[in-house]
Amino acid sequence: MNSAAFIVIAIFTLAAALSAATLPKLMHAALSFAVAFVGVAAFFFLLGAEFVGLVLVFVYIGAVAVLIVFTILLTRRDIEKDRGFNWAGVVVAVAVFGGLGWAIFKTNSISIAAPQIEPLTVKRIGELLMTSYIWPLQCVGLLLTAALIGALVLVMEEKR
């Protein structure tokens, strides 16, 4: 049951990611990118990490995907133009893939048979965030608030 679901979701996610990379229209690519995020979120659901999956949908589809489509809408006027094959992109992609693969294979702590851990409930995540990880959380909050204020300052009308 689980492996069948894994294969279905994997095909779905890979197809979405591939079409995001190959579709000629930039807007279609951005939308299939959002679909790929749904696939990744489904993986997290399958692994029992509901919270991570939900946050992924919330942040990446609700905010990041909308941000991407808006940037496309507001910046490029020549989105339909064919630019030919981008070799620099291939180099970057292969480099990132190689780096990630190397890092994963060098890591010793990953064992194939996952140890039995108690399910990570939302309550436990909340308790951990409010006790052990309170300082990282506060730092992230500060950073995000600073970013918000910065964005507001950028768009503020100049007083004459």
Add this chain to the structure above:
Amino acid sequence: MSDSLDQIFIHAKLWLLSWLTGLPEWAVQTASALINIFALLAVFLTLFALISVLERKILGRIQNRYGPNRVGPFGLFQPIADGIKMLIKEDIVPARADKVVHFLAPVLIAATALLALGVIPYGRNMTPFVIDGGILFFFAVGSTTELAVFMAGWGSNNKFSMLGAMRAIAQMFSYELPLIITVLPVVMIVSSLTPDTIVAAQNGYVFGFMPRWFAFTPWGATGFILFFVSGLVESNRTPFDVPEGESEIVAGHMTEYSGFKYATFFMAEYIGMFAISGLAVTLFLGGWHSPVRALEVVPSYIWFFIKLSILLFVYIWVRGTLPRTRIDQIMNFAWKFMLPMAFTCIIAAAVWHYAERGLRGWLWSFVVIATVYTALSILLDTRRKFARRTYRFAE
């Protein structure tokens, strides 16, 4: 007797599932999920049909006219006539439209609206899908609506559509913030993101008669009002209907949709309204708990739907009463008033919690909210007096 009436739908479902004994586990699970989905669709699409005619009736009453009264008794069969009309209408797709995106937008918007209904507890043991982070699921699914609205606006390749979509996304983003932040105090007090736990925490009575609903605490009352107003904006209802203001931009992102696709948008809007009202009932109005101890014999789902219909009536009432606001007024209201008040709710809830959740906590959190409200109203006062309007060409 009352207990079996309360659990009648649960028993019905178990009885249906008992036919499947002997089948493998996954088949039973799938069947169980399908029964839930069919029940949800049946109930809420019926409610949609009902509310669409009731809304026109009530608006008619408010505006001193009859409203629909031709089809069936009191015009009650109007939704059937509307449905047939929508089905046989021609489906027009603009020649320059992005066909795929144009087609997918109503599908996505309806799917997300229906998904959000799945986590709300409709009665005792009557949550269709119990998810650990149910509240988070609700908002995660709800945030996808913005992408669907954008797809509708962009895929139509029409200026009105794009403008409407931009307006809709701008106001939905701005109000999602107070909407989610007003949920936080409830989550903090209950220390759970599961809707069932939140409902269970509002069980019982204070002083023996006042239900322990969060709407009866100062932070809860403020949070409920903020949540309700944000819900009005999220479902693009009057007075916040600039995204589809007919007099300005035809129908916003739905301009290029006709026939059944338009009906799908319309349906998604109403389903979204039901979902957000249902969540408001769950979070602040005690879910399916009865308000009076003597009336606890009445089945829980009836209480839920009574509360839901009261909220829906207020939605319609507001629509019949208030004129449309300007987009800059909406934005100013969100960032200058709603957001600070939502943050105040968190502080007031914390004060209430640390003053032992009793009368003392009630008073202290009331003081916090009253102080911030007064300060905000002094700070935001533009000292603009109401003046008699002068017309240049009319009179």
